[in-house]
Amino acid sequence: MLTxxxxxxxxxxxxxxxxxxxxxxxxxxxxxxxxxxxxFIGNVIIRNSEWGNKFVENLSKDMKMRFPSAKGYSVRxxxxxxxxxQIFTEDDIDEYGLGRITWSHHQILMSxxxxxxxxxxxxxxxxxxxxxxxxxxxxxxxQLYERQAVANKISNFERRLPAEQKDxxxxxxxxxxxxxxxxxxxxxxxxxxxxxxxxxxTSLLMELGTGFAFMGQQYHLEVGxxxxxxxxxxxxxxxxxxxxxxxxxxxxxxxxxxxxNFYLSALDDLVKAPEDNPSVGLILCRDxxxxxxxxxxxxxxxxxxxxxYHLCTDLPLDLKNALPAxxxxxxxxxxxx
DNA sequence: CATTGAGCTCGGCTACACGA
DNA sequence: TCGTGTAGCCGAGCTCAATG
Numbered sequence: 001m002l003t004x005x006x007x008x009x010x011x012x013x014x015x016x017x018x019x020x021x022x023x024x025x026x027x028x029x030x031x032x033x034x035x036x037x038x039x040f041i042g043n044v045i046i047r048n049s050e051w052g053n054k055f056v057e058n059l060s061k062d063m064k065m066r067f068p069s070a071k072g073y074s075v076r077x078x079x080x081x082x083x084x085x086q087i088f089t090e091d092d093i094d095e096y097g098l099g100r101i102t103w104s105h106h107q108i109l110m111s112x113x114x115x116x117x118x119x120x121x122x123x124x125x126x127x128x129x130x131x132x133x134x135x136x137x138x139x140x141x142x143q144l145y146e147r148q149a150v151a152n153k154i155s156n157f158e159r160r161l162p163a164e165q166k167d168x169x170x171x172x173x174x175x176x177x178x179x180x181x182x183x184x185x186x187x188x189x190x191x192x193x194x195x196x197x198x199x200x201x202t203s204l205l206m207e208l209g210t211g212f213a214f215m216g217q218q219y220h221l222e223v224g225x226x227x228x229x230x231x232x233x234x235x236x237x238x239x240x241x242x243x244x245x246x247x248x249x250x251x252x253x254x255x256x257x258x259x260x261n262f263y264l265s266a267l268d269d270l271v272k273a274p275e276d277n278p279s280v281g282l283i284l285c286r287d288x289x290x291x292x293x294x295x296x297x298x299x300x301x302x303x304x305x306x307x308x309y310h311l312c313t314d315l316p317l318d319l320k321n322a323l324p325a326x327x328x329x330x331x332x333x334x335x336x337x
Numbered sequence: 338c339a340t341t342g343a344g345c346t347c348g349g350c351t352a353c354a355c356g357a
Numbered sequence: 358t359c360g361t362g363t364a365g366c367c368g369a370g371c372t373c374a375a376t377g
Contacts, residue, residue: 056363074347079364104344111365132343 032099035084035106039093042085045078056082083110087119101126104133112140121149129210142178151175154290155305156297157280165277168239169303172209176308177284179207184311190249193311194231197247211238219244221266230263241277242267251287252306254296264302278302284309 063073113119153175181203182196197204198217212234219233232245260281267279281304293306
């Protein structure tokens with residue numbers, strides 16, 4: 001076989017890119033037409049349905065009779081169309097790229113998100129991170145919007161990071177973080193929680209957000225002949241910087257900010273490459289005292305943020321009591337044997 | 338060819354809203 | 358107040374494409 005020349009490979013690549021883009025444009029345009037149709041049907045429903053006239057139910061039956069092979073005329077779906085038309089107009093399809101996510105994504109957003117701004121925020125995140133319907137469902141359930149977009153986060157990023165990095169870091173940071181994937185018991189120490197997080201590193205990275213790569217647990221730094229260890233160290237490929245995480249089981253204490261400041265100085269000197277952005281620190285605690293945290297961060301020279309994290313046991317007490325105990329379930333299983 | 342995952346549609350259950 | 362309509366939530370089952 002002939003060795004393909006660079007020019008040949010380039011030509012193949014060029015065609016490949018064009019075809020892929022064309023496929024993508026075609027599916028977006030087909031999907032946009034579906035959205036357009038859904039808004040149209042939705043508007044017809046809005047105009048005609050009155051309380052008690054069973055318009056949606058009858059329409060569903062008739063459409064199914066007229067188009068026996070067509071799907072999507074269930075009562076439930078017609079109601080989604082009605083809701084869709086109440087939220088968006090035809091012009092919004094292009095403006096917000098409504099055709100770039102599937103109807104199932106829209107169903108999730110319609111059923112779980114009440115305000116339009118939040119809806120559009122999730123839509124943009126879905127496109128950005130290429131979330132599947134299930135990904136989107138779990139992100140909406142974890143109230144990502146409240147935690148990431150509207151949360152009043154505690155940090156000194158505003159003053160300690162260059163403008164172009166600041167916004168990206170702030171939009172990456174969450175408050176609180178949800179570590180509900182680990183099995184928490186009351187007697188667990190910081191290191192136990194940390195070990196559990198590392199054990200479930202896939203879930204941890206998912207919760208931290210896109211671009212995070214795990215560098216190590218108890219990351220070793222040697223300064224002035226002494227050993228120091230960073231709880232968890234990550235590199236974020238989008239932010240192009242190291243992210244050091246310090247995990248605390250109690251409430252936030254001011255000295256933790258000083259310690260983090262020291263770690264970040266060491267990290268910037270010893271590990272950071274010249275082309276990397278300044279390293280960022282994140283102190284995670286069970287309870288953030290906003291006033292203390294804001295004071296403590298004010299005079300730190302390095303960019304540091306403070307967030308709370310929640311574990312699965314942070315359930316309201318009455319809910320916790322309503323759940324059966326492990327022994328309870330076990331005894332019932334034994335009974336069945 | 339079997340398996341797996343994503344997307345899609347549907348129906349059951351339930352709580353709430355409406356109006357006679 | 359009560360019967361009926363509406364909407365939300367969740368799981369089942371299906372298709373289709375990718376993968377080994």
